[in-house]
Amino acid sequence: MKINTAMILAAGRGERMRPLTDSIPKPLLKIRGKPLIEYHLESLKRSGYQRVIINHAWLGHQIENVLGTGKRFGLDIFYSVESQALETAGGIVKAMPLICPNSDDEMFVVINGDIFTDFDFDRLPPYLSEGIEAHLVMVNNPSHNPAGDFYFEGHRLHPNQGCKLTFSGVAVYRKNFFAQVQSGVKPLAPMLRAAINQELISAQHFTGKWADVGTPQRLNELNKKS
Numbered sequence: 001m002k003i004n005t006a007m008i009l010a011a012g013r014g015e016r017m018r019p020l021t022d023s024i025p026k027p028l029l030k031i032r033g034k035p036l037i038e039y040h041l042e043s044l045k046r047s048g049y050q051r052v053i054i055n056h057a058w059l060g061h062q063i064e065n066v067l068g069t070g071k072r073f074g075l076d077i078f079y080s081v082e083s084q085a086l087e088t089a090g091g092i093v094k095a096m097p098l099i100c101p102n103s104d105d106e107m108f109v110v111i112n113g114d115i116f117t118d119f120d121f122d123r124l125p126p127y128l129s130e131g132i133e134a135h136l137v138m139v140n141n142p143s144h145n146p147a148g149d150f151y152f153e154g155h156r157l158h159p160n161q162g163c164k165l166t167f168s169g170v171a172v173y174r175k176n177f178f179a180q181v182q183s184g185v186k187p188l189a190p191m192l193r194a195a196i197n198q199e200l201i202s203a204q205h206f207t208g209k210w211a212d213v214g215t216p217q218r219l220n221e222l223n224k225k226s
Helices: 036-046 060-067 087-099 189-197 216-224
Strands: 005-010 051-056 076-081 107-112 115-117 134-139 150-153 156-158 163-174 201-206 210-212
Touching (some): 005 087, 051 060, 051 087, 115 163, 134 189, 150 201, 156 189, 210 216
Parallel strands (some): 005 051, 051 076, 134 201
Antiparallel strands (some): 107 163, 150 156, 150 163
């Protein structure tokens, strides 16, 4: 069954982006005249996705006002509202009834709302092999993360062998990966490291355009390239 649901993570306060994010949520900051989050929506539509869940906290009403129901993108957009940012795993768990509303919904895509990329979502696996709980898209290490995040070798992430790459913020997950996670604030990184130690995560290396739009300087650099 083809995955047709994606979640875009958009609940962060964007502290490193201040003062820009004092009055606008980071996913609505513009690159080449278009809100960052709209690039993801357009790319998801091109790849055949139908449903998108967006979590938000800080100034989230602005995101809803701009994107609405998703009709102008040809998508069905649903919102998971957080009174405080729950971090990645916590936000996914809270949104799970929206992400997987039916018992046969097993897998979904998650995208960081603050990345800029030309990654083609058609390149993600249509399903995860038995024994694999997540599939991460890895990229070359940027200057602000020279040590990388996880070891990549042979289409898998390993505890200590291979080359160290950076997690792009794009991934496929099984619903069961989050089954034992309690509601509330919960980071994702410790869960990923534990699963990597058990060799439960597959991966791919993407070498195309990718940027973590984490600071005003990086935003300005992207806009200068337009």
